Amino acid sequence: MTTMTTMPEMSATDLLATDFERQSGVARASLTTLRRGAFDRFRQLGYPTTRNEQWKYTSVKPITETAFRLADAPGTPPHQRQLAEYVFSDDEHRLVFVGGRFEPTLSAGAALPRGVHLDSLADAPAGNAATIQSHLARHADYDDAAFVALNTAFLHDGAFIRIERGVVVEKPIHLMFITRPGHAPGVVHPRVLIIVEDDASATVIETYAGPDGSKYFTNAVAEVVVGERSSIDHYRIGREGDGAFHVGRINLHQLRSSNVTLHVATLGGALVRNEINAMIDAEGCNCDLYGVYAASGTQHVDNHLRVDHLKPHCNSRELFKGILDGHATGVFRGRIFVAQGAHKTDAKQTSRSLLLSDTARARSAPQLEIFADDVKCTHGATIGQLDEDAMFYMQARGISRDQARDMLIFAFANEALAEIRHQPIRTKLEALLWARLPHGSLNRGPS
């Protein structure tokens, strides 16, 4: 046994039930029915195995074989300056969670403009109860998703954002979920609910981070509702520690003529699964999903996308770029569903993987299901290595092999990074990506 538990004679399921009951004592009473229903469903579903088509290329055994305990009250909260590493700019609104719990002393930043609600889910003001009630767990369906069921069963704290009708939030809202080193493998189930009302817009960053050398599990679910003619620029930044497991779901629900741009960057974690479900159930929507991931060692990164086009005249674009070194594995699965009558749908899916070693692996599985006429759906997947001819060309101009390699890797990732609108995020992500590459410090790409 490599794991430490306080009650080693109990099975993982028993522990789970114990933790569930324990937390039921502290969670909001209004959530009881939802939580219990989700827990029952989770017990029926059990953890997915690779026999499940949706989990064919990603085994969660390392997660199920560990007796994770629900993190207790957060240990010593990190000092403000320890957060600096995760901050993109000082000029942001910030909500910080440590070990799954809201940490008000660290949650500062710029003053909130009128019409912007930014609260911890556990103690959101009563005025928002109805909004929460009508959206929470309404978009992230757990009926067929064990990890979403588990998150919902343990629903307690998380972030709540509401942008009132007509409000344009200039500064980014940054949600930080930080795990601290603990004695036993801990699990957190962060929950995020974002409501952008009609004619509004916002930039939201979710950061998930934790220490290296520590075994922990983050099981996050975010529900995002984008109102009519509204837009959201959304970033999910994965900076989990090298021993971490991360399963993260994002459910996007778009209303008429809304715009979503989502960037998912995975820069850490031992086993990471990003699930992005976009539900486009109104006309005139645009949904851009970008992903970039750099993995090495024995990291496993799985991006699992599903875009449902239910109404006509909507565009979606997916562009995912993975850089895989060492024995790392990258998985991309993208399903595009175009319902009957969703004509003039324009959906484009691209997945590209760059293998830097002979032992790195990439899998790509597109899936198009089209039931409408007059649609444009394309998908493309490439898995390749650095172009030796291009390397030679660059060397023949005096550029060293290492620098040529860096430039080519950067150029590869930049196709996705270039789409990042928020400059501080773009600059920082470029730097973080470099830091993860073998010759990371050599240059920083185009200046």
Next chain:
Amino acid sequence: MAPLLQITNLHAGIDGVEILRGINLTVNAGEVHSIMGPNGSGKSTLARVLAGQKSYQVTQGSILYNGRDLLEMEPDERAGEGVFLAFQYPLEIPGVSTKYFIKAALNAIRKRRGLEELDAFEFLTFVKERAKLVDLDLTLLDRNVNEGFSGGEKKRAEIFQMAVLEPRLAILDETDSGLDIDALKTVAEGVNMLRGPERATLIVTHYQRLLNYIVPDFVHVLMGGRIVKSGGKELALTLEEKGYAWTENKADATVNVATVND
């Protein structure tokens, strides 16, 4: 003074097929040499071996550059020492702008020469001046390296890079192919402007026409992997008139013309 380039009994090939079968060539600083020959004679192989392309293996012979063993040097080291190959098929590099690429190259080479990196202003001024030399459309600088360039733009961009990097030994591999007469003249002007007592140029070409604008000091005919005839600039004219068949009796009759991408 030692010659700038001294090739002795060079044998080289690719995938176990020998293409160069004993090349001897001496190039002194200040000279322009032209290597001419039919398709498959080994012209481009020679150019690529000089630049250090790894897929070609040298099995025999030596190349001294400035008295140093060129074959011992990595391609970027060769470039740093002043060797430049204008590619027959310049590579496209998506995601890397021409400006950034040439800046990285110039600074790498300057560093090797013990010079300071140019600052942004100096770099831009210099690069624009050199672009003018070869009549290069400045908007190409902001586009990705060779991506979507026309054939002529690619060749012009090669000569532009050469003008920026100021090599001591410039090797032009079929730079004339695919160029119209105006582009040919501009490219030639660029090359001529860089001529000097310190520098040498090796022009690899199938046709004589580029040599109307860049007048060589020496012309060598390459056939079957060997130089079968050498002479002055008038040799190119004779070849143009009589064709390569004229020299064939001078080549090894048993030569099997390798079907390489030449």
